[in-house]
Amino acid sequence: MSDFNAFVSPEYPVLHTVLSAEETPDDVPDGFSAISLALLVKGIPSFLATIPVATEDVGRITRSLEAGDVRVAVVGMSVEEKDVLEAEGGPEEPWKASSPVLEGLDDADAGEMLPAAFLSLVCRDGRRIGVARIVARQGSASPEEVARFVLKQIARGVQIPDLAQAG
Numbered sequence: 401m402s403d404f405n406a407f408v409s410p411e412y413p414v415l416h417t418v419l420s421a422e423e424t425p426d427d428v429p430d431g432f433s434a435i436s437l438a439l440l441v442k443g444i445p446s447f448l449a450t451i452p453v454a455t456e457d458v459g460r461i462t463r464s465l466e467a468g469d470v471r472v473a474v475v476g477m478s479v480e481e482k483d484v485l486e487a488e489g490g491p492e493e494p495w496k497a498s499s500p501v502l503e504g505l506d507d508a509d510a511g512e513m514l515p516a517a518f519l520s521l522v523c524r525d526g527r528r529i530g531v532a533r534i535v536a537r538q539g540s541a542s543p544e545e546v547a548r549f550v551l552k553q554i555a556r557g558v559q560i561p562d563l564a565q566a567g
Contacts, residue, residue, distance in 0.1 A: 407551050409551055432454055434452055441555065446557045472522075473520050476548075519533070519560075
């Protein structure tokens with residue numbers, strides 16, 4: 401197995417909200433709750449994602465988020481285009497698809513490898529919380545270049561759903 405380069409941001413204050421049962425979308429599976437996450441980047445809230453969390457883990461995760469500032473860790477990896485095409489959901493249903501909606505993908509090239517960045521929050525207590533997978537539209541960049549690009553965009557306050565248009 402090859403080594404992966406992880407790129408880590410400086411610390412950011414983190415905001416989170418556990419969605420109530422009434423606010424939780426119907427597509428969140430039974431036994432899961434939804435937590436919305438945002439970073440304060442240059443004093444402005446920057447939405448990261450709404451993620452599903454097993455209901456029994458919500459207390460532990462919120463304690464980790466409340467322990468202090470977090471870092472963003474981004475790892476560059478390659479993914480198969482067919483895995484991206486098979487993901488269901490979209491920006492309004494992040495628990496179904498872990499990638500922003502991609503333009504220009506078609507089934508003809510479904511065997512192609514695409515560079516991707518896997519994004520997680522690293523809490524002060526060491527807990528890692530998976531947030532998103534961002535896949536480049538074309539395979540012309542290396543996974544490490546995509547990871548660095550994503551981290552730079554987050555530092556500028558670019559919203560995760562907007563990264564689909566930034567590449």
